[in-house]
Amino acid sequence: MRFHREPIEVSEAQKKILSFIEDKKIETVKLLDSEGRRLAREITATSPVPHFDKSPYDGFAVRAADTSGATAQEPVYLTVVGTIACGDAPDFAVAKGQAARIMTGAALPEGADAVIMFEMTTENEAHAEKRVGVKKEMSPGENVIKYGEEAKEGDFLIPAGKKIGPGEMAILATFGYAEVPVFHRPRVGVLATGSELLTPDQPLSYGKIRNSNSYMVISQVKQAGGEPILYPSLEDNPDAAEKTIRTILGEVDILITTGGVSVGDFDVMVEVFKRLEVELLFNKIAMRPGSVTSCARFGNKMMFGLSGNPGACFVGFELFVRPYLQAVQGKSNPLLPQMQAYIGKDMPKPSSFTRFVRGKWKMEDGKPVAYPVGLDKSAAVTNITDANCLIQIQPAGRGIGGGDAVLLHLLPYGAGE
Ligand code: AMP
Ligand code: MG
Numbered sequence: 001m002r003f004h005r006e007p008i009e010v011s012e013a014q015k016k017i018l019s020f021i022e023d024k025k026i027e028t029v030k031l032l033d034s035e036g037r038r039l040a041r042e043i044t045a046t047s048p049v050p051h052f053d054k055s056p057y058d059g060f061a062v063r064a065a066d067t068s069g070a071t072a073q074e075p076v077y078l079t080v081v082g083t084i085a086c087g088d089a090p091d092f093a094v095a096k097g098q099a100a101r102i103m104t105g106a107a108l109p110e111g112a113d114a115v116i117m118f119e120m121t122t123e124n125e126a127h128a129e130k131r132v133g134v135k136k137e138m139s140p141g142e143n144v145i146k147y148g149e150e151a152k153e154g155d156f157l158i159p160a161g162k163k164i165g166p167g168e169m170a171i172l173a174t175f176g177y178a179e180v181p182v183f184h185r186p187r188v189g190v191l192a193t194g195s196e197l198l199t200p201d202q203p204l205s206y207g208k209i210r211n212s213n214s215y216m217v218i219s220q221v222k223q224a225g226g227e228p229i230l231y232p233s234l235e236d237n238p239d240a241a242e243k244t245i246r247t248i249l250g251e252v253d254i255l256i257t258t259g260g261v262s263v264g265d266f267d268v269m270v271e272v273f274k275r276l277e278v279e280l281l282f283n284k285i286a287m288r289p290g291s292v293t294s295c296a297r298f299g300n301k302m303m304f305g306l307s308g309n310p311g312a313c314f315v316g317f318e319l320f321v322r323p324y325l326q327a328v329q330g331k332s333n334p335l336l337p338q339m340q341a342y343i344g345k346d347m348p349k350p351s352s353f354t355r356f357v358r359g360k361w362k363m364e365d366g367k368p369v370a371y372p373v374g375l376d377k378s379a380a381v382t383n384i385t386d387a388n389c390l391i392q393i394q395p396a397g398r399g400i401g402g403g404d405a406v407l408l409h410l411l412p413y414g415a416g417e
Helices: 010-018 166-174 213-223 238-249 268-276 310-328
Strands: 026-030 059-062 076-084 098-102 114-117 121-123 131-134 156-158 179-183 187-193 227-234 254-258 279-282 294-298 301-306 338-343 354-364 367-372 389-393 405-410
Touching (some): 010 294, 059 076, 098 131, 187 213, 268 294, 268 301, 310 354
Parallel strands (some): 187 254, 338 367
16 A cells, blocks of 8 residues: 655745754864854853953053044154053053054053054154153043953853854864754754666666665755765665664664555555654655655654656755755744845646746846756756756646746855865
């Protein structure tokens, strides 16, 4: 007996998947290892920034009141009583008529309330004492980076769920987060099925093909923040497949299989789902390619059965697996970002299901225009490299014409790196 196959809409399938993100695991990693991870809690300022008044320039720390009336023609001369380098805690004060040489980022000495840039001063060799001529009248607070000016202690800085990149690393280091709470990277088993599959190092033989899906999916998993684990591909043999998959499910958080979900005589995953008595979320989606994309729960493990056709496998991952992987790592909008665009050419192929065509969009005359990439066949593998979006085409008897509006789902690839 086969599973009954009732197609559901893409959005409904996504909703079902995203209803299973209760088990978000948190771990603490060293700051250096946190790059690319997602923050498990919001980050606040542990101290003010800066935590002392400091100089933004190389120059002289002065008392603004002392510079009254100073001009380039008639500088006001002040006695230089010390030098403050970056990192110094000045142990002297600037009294009336005095100044201190100060470097960029150094702490202001007691008594000083302004910094005059070095370029706005002149030296007077005629005096025995070290003196500086100030060529501009200063106001109190001028050129001083004030205590707490950038952040106050307790200020909100980064929301939970945000991916840690350059700006986040800088904040975490600034505020002393040597250890960072992040969401667990799910361990994702990647398992191709199909008796036709060869490994990339095997020579081609008639009727066989090399397994490309596993390597494509491993890249997709990594880019979605998961930790992929490659398993050797399976023959289309339900007994062996069931045994292997039971073992793998004990080792991973999520299992992605490719192939074997169609209605062919040897479609092994259909049989394995049945034998495992999984909780089936769906096994048919009203979309092309990949209408047979399936998803099930085995205990608390999510199983994604992607189509074997490389194009369909790619699309199935992006629409269903990526959002799940991102959601379990705390991303708040886990679906691919969307954008309205125009289609660049006629696509007359009729379809009763919504199509997700691998495409490339670019700006033309100030408008985003999307083109399908090469062969629009779910079995095509060589054009995935060109795709930077999925073009959503609503079901229509006649397809759509060039210039029609379409919705794009933007992929994080193909930006030309
Ligand atoms: P299936 O979904 O198992 O019916 O597979 C559909 C077609 O996709 C197969 O006939 C293969 O040509 C191709 N295919 C299946 N698995 C892979 C794979 N791992 N890598 C590349 N192509 C595959
Ligand atoms: Mg197969």
